Amino acid sequence: MPCLSVRLLGPLAITRNGVPTALPASRKLRALLAYLVLAPHPVGRSRLCELLWDVPNDPRGELRWCLSKLRSALDTPDRRRVRTQDDTVALDLGACLVDALEVSRAGFEGIATLGVERLQALAKLFAGEFLDGLELARSPLFNSWLTAQRRRFGAWHVAVLERLVETLPADCDEAVAHLDRWLELSPFEEPAHRALLASLARRGAVGAAEQHLAAAEQLFGSEDLDFAPLRAAWHAIRERRPAALSMVSQPVAGPTVAETTKPSHASLAVMPFAGETRGGPADGFTHDIITRLAKLRDFFVIARGSVFALAEEAIAPEEAGRRLNVDYVATGAVRNPTGRLIVSVELVEVRTARIVWAETFERRPDDIFAVLDDIGDSIVSSISAEIETVERNRALLKAPNSLNAWEAYHRGLWHMYRFTQAENETARHFFARALQLDPTFARAYAGLSFTHWQNAFQRWGDRDRESALAFESAGQSLLVDDHNPAAHWAMGRALWLRGEQDGSLSELEQAVKLSPNFALGHYALSFVHSQSGDPQAAIGSSDHSRHLSPFDPLLFGMLGARAMAHVRLGQFEEAAGWALKAAARPNAHAIILAIAAHCLALAGRLDEARAFAAGIRKTLPDYRADDFIATFRFEPDAEALFRQGARRIGLG
Numbered sequence: 001m002p003c004l005s006v007r008l009l010g011p012l013a014i015t016r017n018g019v020p021t022a023l024p025a026s027r028k029l030r031a032l033l034a035y036l037v038l039a040p041h042p043v044g045r046s047r048l049c050e051l052l053w054d055v056p057n058d059p060r061g062e063l064r065w066c067l068s069k070l071r072s073a074l075d076t077p078d079r080r081r082v083r084t085q086d087d088t089v090a091l092d093l094g095a096c097l098v099d100a101l102e103v104s105r106a107g108f109e110g111i112a113t114l115g116v117e118r119l120q121a122l123a124k125l126f127a128g129e130f131l132d133g134l135e136l137a138r139s140p141l142f143n144s145w146l147t148a149q150r151r152r153f154g155a156w157h158v159a160v161l162e163r164l165v166e167t168l169p170a171d172c173d174e175a176v177a178h179l180d181r182w183l184e185l186s187p188f189e190e191p192a193h194r195a196l197l198a199s200l201a202r203r204g205a206v207g208a209a210e211q212h213l214a215a216a217e218q219l220f221g222s223e224d225l226d227f228a229p230l231r232a233a234w235h236a237i238r239e240r241r242p243a244a245l246s247m248v249s250q251p252v253a254g255p256t257v258a259e260t261t262k263p264s265h266a267s268l269a270v271m272p273f274a275g276e277t278r279g280g281p282a283d284g285f286t287h288d289i290i291t292r293l294a295k296l297r298d299f300f301v302i303a304r305g306s307v308f309a310l311a312e313e314a315i316a317p318e319e320a321g322r323r324l325n326v327d328y329v330a331t332g333a334v335r336n337p338t339g340r341l342i343v344s345v346e347l348v349e350v351r352t353a354r355i356v357w358a359e360t361f362e363r364r365p366d367d368i369f370a371v372l373d374d375i376g377d378s379i380v381s382s383i384s385a386e387i388e389t390v391e392r393n394r395a396l397l398k399a400p401n402s403l404n405a406w407e408a409y410h411r412g413l414w415h416m417y418r419f420t421q422a423e424n425e426t427a428r429h430f431f432a433r434a435l436q437l438d439p440t441f442a443r444a445y446a447g448l449s450f451t452h453w454q455n456a457f458q459r460w461g462d463r464d465r466e467s468a469l470a471f472e473s474a475g476q477s478l479l480v481d482d483h484n485p486a487a488h489w490a491m492g493r494a495l496w497l498r499g500e501q502d503g504s505l506s507e508l509e510q511a512v513k514l515s516p517n518f519a520l521g522h523y524a525l526s527f528v529h530s531q532s533g534d535p536q537a538a539i540g541s542s543d544h545s546r547h548l549s550p551f552d553p554l555l556f557g558m559l560g561a562r563a564m565a566h567v568r569l570g571q572f573e574e575a576a577g578w579a580l581k582a583a584a585r586p587n588a589h590a591i592i593l594a595i596a597a598h599c600l601a602l603a604g605r606l607d608e609a610r611a612f613a614a615g616i617r618k619t620l621p622d623y624r625a626d627d628f629i630a631t632f633r634f635e636p637d638a639e640a641l642f643r644q645g646a647r648r649i650g651l652g
Contacts, residue, residue, distance in 0.1 A: 004074070004081075006093075008034055008100040009153060010127030012134065014073055021073050027134060028052050029066045031142055034131055037098055038149070041588065041615075042088035044580045051141045086608045087580075099125040100149075103156050108418070111159040119164050123178065126157050144551055148389070155393045158185055162397070165195050170202050187219060188352060194233045201237045209234070225351060265406050266391055267326040268293065268383070269302040272311045273343075274333040282334040283308075285343075285372055289330070292380040295515040297484045298443070299387060302326060321350030328356075328387055332379075341365040343375050347383055349390065357386040380517045381548040388413070403430075405438035412447050417553035419589045421460045427451050445477035446490040453493050457631065458591070467497040485515040489524055496528055499633065504528055519549035523558045530564040532635045538565035556585035560595045567599060568638045576603035583612065590616050594628050601645035609649045625651050 007013040012030045014021040023029065031052055036043065049059035067082055067089065074081040074091070081092045093101070106114060106122055114122075130153045136142050161182040168175040179199060183192045193216050200209035213234055220227040270290045275282025287304055294301045302324055310320050321329040332345035340362060347357040361378065363371045392414045395407040403411060412430030415423045428451040434444040449470045456466035471494040477487035492507035505528055511521035526541035542562040546555065559582035566575035579599035582592050593612050600609035616623050625646035629639055646652045 003095070005097040006033075006037060006099070007127060008037065008098065009103070009125055009130055011132050023073055024069050026066065026069070027136055028062070029069055030131070030134055031136055031139075031146075032063075032066050033070055034100075034134075035142070035145070036089060036091045037093065038100060038104075038586070039090070039584070040586050041583055041593075042083075042085065042090035043584050045087050045089060046577075047581060047584050048089065051145070052136065052139055085611065086605070088584075088608075099127075100130065100153065103153060103160075107152075107156045107159075108423075111156065111163055114163070116164070116167050119160055119167070120174075122160050123164060126153075126160075129154065148551070151389065151393055154185070155397055158182060158189075159397055161185070162191065170199050175199070188225060190230055190233075193230055197230075197234050198237050206238070209237075265299050266328065266387055267300040267302070267324075268328045268330065268387065269307050269321060269324045269326045270330045271307050271317060271320055273331070273345075275335075281336075281372070285334055285376065286332075288372075288376055289379055292376060292515070292517050293383065295485070296380070296384055296517060297481065297486070297515070298384050300326075317346075317348050318350055318353045321348070326350060328383075330379075330383055336365065339364065341371055343372075343379075345379050347386055356390055357382060377517055377548055381519055384517075385549060385551070400430075403433070405434045405441055405444065408434035408437065409441065409444045409447060412444070412451075416447060416450060416454075417587065419454070419587050421455075421458070424451050424454050424458075424460065440480050442477045442481035442484040443486050445473050445480060446484075446486040449473035449477065449490040449494060453490075453497060456497055458589070459627075459631075463497075467494070470494040470497060483514060485511040485518040485521055488514065489518070489521050492521075492524055492528075496633070501528065501532060501633070505533065517548055519545045519552060520554065522548065523552075523554060523561070526561040526565070527557065530561040530568070531632050531638065535565035535568040538562065553587060556582045556588040556592045558582075559585070560592050563595055563599050564632075564638075567602060567641055568635075572599065572603040575599040576605055576608075580608075590620060590623075591628075591631055594623070594631075597649060597651070598628065598642050598645040601648040602641060606648060609645070613649050613651055623651065 003017050005015045007015075012023075012034060014023065032048065035048070035051065045060060045063060048063055053059040053062060067084070071080075071082045079092070081096075083090045083092055103122055103125060106118065111119075130150045131146060135146065161178045164178045165175055165182060168178070176199060179192070179196055182189075183196060186192055193212075196212060197209050200206070200212065213230070216230060217227050220230070270286060270293065273282040273286045273289075286307075290301060290304050290307075293299075306324065307320075310323060315323075317329040317331045321327075327350055329348045329350055330345060331348070332343060335342045335344075341364070342360065342362050344360040345358065346355050348354065349356050359378075359382065361375045363375065365371055388410070391406070392410040395403060395410040396414055398407060398411075400411070408430045412427040412434065414427075415430065416427035418424075428448060431444050431448040431451065434441055435448065438444070452466045452470035452473060455461040456463045456470060460466075470490075474487065474490035474494040477484065477490050481487055488507045488511035492504045492511065495501075495504040495507060505525070508521055508525045508528065511518055512525065515521070522541045522545035526538045526545060529535065529538035529541065539562055542558050542565070545552070545558050549555075552558065559578050563575045563577075563579035563582060566572070566578060576596075576599045579596040582588060583596040585592070593616050597609045597612035597616065600606075600612065613623075620627075625643050628646065628651070629642065634642065643652065
C-alpha cells in the first residue's frame with residue numbers, strides 16, 4: 001500500500017502509513033487540495049485565487065499560506081509533493097493512493113469492462129459523496145466545480161453498484177448489500193427495483209418482495225411516476241419467466257419500432273416569473289426567456305399561452321410540470337427595490353422534484369432593459385447547460401443497447417468532450433446510433449460532423465477524408481433543420497477546414513443570428529477571426545461565448561482563441577496570460593498546450609514555454625512549428641510571429 005493516501009470521496013482526509021495527518025480547519029485549504037489533486041496540468045496562481053477567494057485583501061498571500069500548510073501535510077524530506085514553478089502550482093501524487101483518481105481512471109476505462117475484483121475495490125472507496133460537507137461561501141466558481149464533480153462521481157458510484165449487482169451471484173450477501181446501496185442512491189431507478197424484486201423471488205421471499213412492491217408503488221405515486229412497468233416486471237418474475245429474471249438492467253419488454261424511432265427530447269416549461277404586477281416587466285421577461293430557449297432548439301419548450309394559463313391556478317412547479325408532462329420546470333421572480341434589480345431563478349427536475357440549478361442575479365438598473373437582456377443571456381445559457389448535463393449523466397448510466405435517440409446523442413456528447421482519439425471514436429458511434437433511431441435529429445448530425453472535424457483538426461485520421469465527412473454530416477444537419485443553430489455551426493466549422501473562410505463566417509453568423517444565446521457559435525466566430533479575420537472581433541466573440549457559457553467543455557478553446565488574437569495584435573503578455581488559462585482547463589489537449597508554449601515564448605517567458613513544449617513532446621515526440629502552423633489557417637504575419645516563438649524554445 002502507498003505510504004500516503006488522500007480521501008476525497010467522503011470527508012477529506014490524509015493518512016500517512018495509516019496514521020491520520022492533521023490539517024488546519026481552513027475550508028479553503030481543503031478546497032485547494034482537492035482541486036489540485038484532480039487538475040491534469042499545473043494550475044496558475046491567478047486561476048486558484050479567482051476560484052477560491054472573493055477578492056480578499058491579499059488573495060496571493062492567502063494562497064501562499066495554504067500552500068505552506070499543504071507542504072507540511074504532504075511533503076517529506078526526500079520528496080516535495082507541492083510543486084511550484086514560475087506562476088503555476090501542481091501536486092506530485094506518485095506512489096500515492098487517491099480514491100477519486102482511482103475511480104476516475106476506472107470511469108474513463110469504462111465501468112462495464114471491469115472485472116469483479118476491481119469493481120469491489122472501487123465500491124469500497126466510496127465513503128460518502130465527493131468532499132462531503134465542504135462548500136464555500138461566496139466562491140461560485142469553486143461551488144460550480146464541486147457540484148459537477150459530485151454529479152460525476154455519484155454517477156460512477158451508481159454504475160459500479162449496478163455492475164456488481166449484475167455480475168455477483170444474485171443471492172450472496174455482498175450483492176444484496178450493493179443492491180440496497182444502489183436503491184438508496186437512486187430511489188426512482190426502475191432497474192434497481194427490478195433487481196431487488198428478482199433477488200427476493202430467487203430466495204423465496206415473496207412476501208418481502210410484495211411489501212417492497214407496495215412501498216415502491218407508494219413512493220412512485222408520491223411523485224406521480226408511472227408504476228405500471230414495475231408491476232408488470234413483478235408479474236413476470238412471479239411467473240418465473242427466465243428472461244425477466246435475468247434482465248436486471250433492461251425493460252421487461254423491448255421497445256416497439258414506433259417507440260424506438262420516436263424522438264424523446266427533453267421538455268421544459270418556463271412558468272411566469274413572479275413580479276410586482278401581472279403584465280409588468282416580469283411577464284415580458286418570461287416571454288423573452290421562453291423565446292430564446294425555443295430558438296436554441298435543444299429541447300421542446302412549452303408555449304407561453306399554456307404556462308400562463310396554468311399559472312393562474314397558483315400550483316407548485318412540480319405539479320405544473322406533471323400536468324404539462326415535461327421533464328423540467330423553470331421558475332423565478334423579478335424584484336425592483338430602490339436602486340437595485342434582483343432576478344432569482346430555479347430549474348427543477350420534475351421526476352425527482354430536485355433543484356438542479358438556482359441562481360440570483362443582482363444589478364443596478366441604470367438601463368433596465370439592457371440589464372434584463374444580460375441576465376436573460378445568463379439564464380438561458382445556464383438552463384441549457386444544466387439540462388444537457390443532467391441528460392448526459394442519465395444516458396451514461398444506461399445500458400448502451402437500451403438508449404433511445406436522445407439518450408444516444410447525449411452519451412455521444414459525454415465521450416466527445418473527453419478530447420482523445422478513442423473517446424472521439426466512441427462519440428461518433430453513439431451519434432451514428434442516434435441517427436439510426438431518428439434520421440431527423442439535426443443535432444446528432446452536427447455532433448457527428450464535430451467528431452470528423454476533430455479527426456481532421458487533431459490529425460487523428462486523413463485530413464482530407466475527415467474534412468469531407470465533416471462537411472457531409474453538416475450538410476445533412478442543415479437539410480433536416482435549416483433553422484437549427486447547431487447545423488449552421490457545424491457547417492461553418494466544416495467550411496473552415498476546407499479553407500473557405502468567407503463561407504465559414506457567413507454560416508457562423510447565421511448560427512448566432514438564429515440564436516443569440518448559442519455560445520458555441522460565438523466561440524467558433526472567435527476561433528476563425530483569431531487566425532485570419534478581425535482579431536478585435538475574435539476577442540469580443542470569445543468574451544461573449546464565455547459570458548454565455550462560463551463552464552463550457554470547450555472553454556479551453558474560447559480562451560485559446562483569445563490568446564491567438566492577442567498575438568496578432570502584438571500583445572504578447574496578454575496572449576500568454578490567456579493561453580495559460582486555456583492550458584489549465586482539465587480537458588485541454590495538446591494543441592492548446594502548443595498555443596500556450598508559443599504565446600509564452602513570444603512573451604519572453606522561456607522557461608514556462610519550454611516546460612509546455614516538453615509536455616507536448618511526451619506524447620508527440622516529433623512535434624514542430626510546422627505541425628502547429630498546419631493545424632491552423634494563419635495570415636502570413638501571424639505565421640511569422642508563431643514561428644519566431646517556436647525558434648526560441650527549440651520547436652522551430
